[in-house]
Amino acid sequence: MIDSLLASIKTYAREGHLSEAFRSLSLIKLHASSSTSCDAVLHSISSLLASCTSHKSLPQGKQLHAQIIRLGLEQHPILVPKLVTFYLSFNSHGDAYIVVENSNVLHPLPWNLLISSYVKDELLNEALATYEQMVKRGIRPDCFTYPSVLKACGEKLDIGFGKEVHKSIDASCEWNLFVHNSLVSMYGKFGLVDVARQLFDIMPQRDTISWNSMISCYASKGMWNEAFELFGNLQMEGTEISIITWNTIAGGCLRVGNIKGALELLSQMRVGGIQLDSVAFSVGLSSSSHIGAIKLGKEMHGSAIRSCCDGYDNVRNALITMYSRCKDLRHAYTLFQSIEDRSIITWNSMISGYSHMDRAEEASFIFREMLCCGIEPNHVTIASILPLCARVANLQHGKEFHCYITKHVVFDDYLMLWNALVDMYARSGKKIERGEMTSHTKETSRGVKKKSPHKGTKGDELRMNLG
Numbered sequence: 001m002i003d004s005l006l007a008s009i010k011t012y013a014r015e016g017h018l019s020e021a022f023r024s025l026s027l028i029k030l031h032a033s034s035s036t037s038c039d040a041v042l043h044s045i046s047s048l049l050a051s052c053t054s055h056k057s058l059p060q061g062k063q064l065h066a067q068i069i070r071l072g073l074e075q076h077p078i079l080v081p082k083l084v085t086f087y088l089s090f091n092s093h094g095d096a097y098i099v100v101e102n103s104n105v106l107h108p109l110p111w112n113l114l115i116s117s118y119v120k121d122e123l124l125n126e127a128l129a130t131y132e133q134m135v136k137r138g139i140r141p142d143c144f145t146y147p148s149v150l151k152a153c154g155e156k157l158d159i160g161f162g163k164e165v166h167k168s169i170d171a172s173c174e175w176n177l178f179v180h181n182s183l184v185s186m187y188g189k190f191g192l193v194d195v196a197r198q199l200f201d202i203m204p205q206r207d208t209i210s211w212n213s214m215i216s217c218y219a220s221k222g223m224w225n226e227a228f229e230l231f232g233n234l235q236m237e238g239t240e241i242s243i244i245t246w247n248t249i250a251g252g253c254l255r256v257g258n259i260k261g262a263l264e265l266l267s268q269m270r271v272g273g274i275q276l277d278s279v280a281f282s283v284g285l286s287s288s289s290h291i292g293a294i295k296l297g298k299e300m301h302g303s304a305i306r307s308c309c310d311g312y313d314n315v316r317n318a319l320i321t322m323y324s325r326c327k328d329l330r331h332a333y334t335l336f337q338s339i340e341d342r343s344i345i346t347w348n349s350m351i352s353g354y355s356h357m358d359r360a361e362e363a364s365f366i367f368r369e370m371l372c373c374g375i376e377p378n379h380v381t382i383a384s385i386l387p388l389c390a391r392v393a394n395l396q397h398g399k400e401f402h403c404y405i406t407k408h409v410v411f412d413d414y415l416m417l418w419n420a421l422v423d424m425y426a427r428s429g430k431k432i433e434r435g436e437m438t439s440h441t442k443e444t445s446r447g448v449k450k451k452s453p454h455k456g457t458k459g460d461e462l463r464m465n466l467g
Contacts, residue, residue: 053086074102081113088113093118096117108134108139108140116148125156143173143178150185153186162187177207177210180203181213187217188217208242243280246274250262250269259287276307276309282314284296285321288326290325292325324349324353347366351366351370360392379417386420395425405417
C-alpha cells in the first residue's frame with residue numbers, strides 16, 4: 001500500500017494535482033509503520049516540494065514546510081536545499097536565508113543556492129556577507145561557490161574582497177576551469193588586465209568562456225590591438241567561437257574604423273552557420289551607415305526581419321540611422337513612427353538623421369515632439385542639433401537651443417556644446433553672444449561651473465540680448 005501511495009504522490013505532484021498529493025501524504029503518515037515511516041514520508045515530501053516549486057504554489061509549499069518542522073525534518077540534508085530552492089523560486093530571499101541559517105547541514109549546496117540567487121538578483125552585499133558567514137560556520141566553499149562570489153566582487157569592484165577570495169581558492173581548491181574563468185573575468189572588471197592575462201596564460205585548458213572573458217577584458221579597456229591579436233590566436237587554435245566573441249571583435253573593428261573588417265567578420269559568421277543576433281545586426285547596419293551602402297543595409301534589414309531581430313531596440317535604432325545616413329529619410333521616419341515606446345536613443349537617431357541631411361525644420365520638429373512626450377534630451381541630442389544650426393546659419397533655432405541648455409545645468413560641463421554655440425554665433429556674425437560663450441567655455445574648460453541660482457534668469461537674459 002505504501003508503495004502505491006508513493007507512486008500516486010509522484011504522479012499527482014508531476015501533474016500538479018497538489019490537493020490529491022497532500023491527501024496521499026496524509027495516508028502515508030497514517031498507515032506507514034515506524035520502520036518505513038521516515039523514508040516514505042521523506043520521499044513524499046521531497047516530491048511535493050519539487051512540485052510546489054515547479055508549479056509556483058507558495059501557500060501549499062509553506063504548508064508543507066510547516067509539516068516538515070512538525071515532523072522534525074527541517075534539518076534533513078535532502079530537504080534543506082529543496083526548501084531553499086522553493087523560497088528562492090519566489091524571490092523570497094529572507095525565508096531562504098532563515099532556512100540556511102537555521103540548518104546544520106555542512107554541505108555547501110544550500111549556501112551556494114542562496115549566494116547564487118543573491119548575485120543573480122544583484123544583491124551583491126548580501127551575497128558576500130553570506131559567503132563570509134558560510135566560511136565562519138566552517139563550511140568549506142567548493143567550485144560552485146567561488147564563481148558566484150567572484151562575480152559579486154567584480155560587479156562591486158571590491159578588489160580587496162576579490163583578492164582574499166583568490167587567496168582562499170589558491171589555498172583550498174583544486175584547479176577548476178569554471179573558477180579560473182571567473183577569476184579572469186573578475187580581474188578584467190577591476191581593470192587589472194595584466195593580472196587577468198597572466199591567469200589566462202597559465203590555464204592548462206581553456207574553453208569558449210575563457211577566450212571570451214580575456215577578449216572582453218581588452219575590449220572594456222579599449223585595447224583593441226590586443227583583442228584582435230588574441231582573436232587571431234583563437235581562430236588558429238580551432239576552438240569554437242561564441243557569438244559574443246564574434247560580436248565583440250566585429251564591434252571593435254567598427255570602433256577603430258575598420259568597416260571592411262567588421263563586415264568580413266559578419267560574413268564569416270554567416271558562412272560558418274552562426275545565426276546573427278541583434279548585436280551582430282546592429283554592427284552590420286552601423287557599418288552600412290558609415291560607408292553609405294544602402295543596398296547592403298537593406299539586405300541586413302531583410303535578414304533581421306527573417307531572424308525576428310527587427311523588433312529589438314538596438315536594431316531599430318540602427319535601422320533609422322542607416323536609412324538616414326543613406327539619404328532615405330522617408331524610410332527612416334516611417335520606421336521611427338512605427339515604434340510606440342521610443343527610448344532616448346531612438347529620438348536621437350531620428351534627430352541625428354535629419355541633422356546629417358541639414359534638415360533643420362524637421363530636426364527641430366522632432367525635438368519639440370520629444371519634449372511633448374516627456375522625454376528629456378541629453379547631451380547627444382543637443383550635440384546633434386547645434387552643429388546643424390551652425391551649418392545652415394539658422395540663428396533662430398540656435399537661440400532656442402541655447403536657452404534650453406542654459407536653463408538645464410546638466411549641460412554645463414559638456415564643453416563640446418558650448419563650443420558648438422561659439423561656432424554657431426561666429427557663423428551668424430553675432431559678436432556679443434560669441435564673447436559670452438567664449439567666456440563660458442573658458443570657465444567650463446577650467447572645471448569652473450556657472451553659478452546660476454535661478455535657471456530661468458540666465459536664459460531670459462540671453463533671450464533679451466539675442467533679440
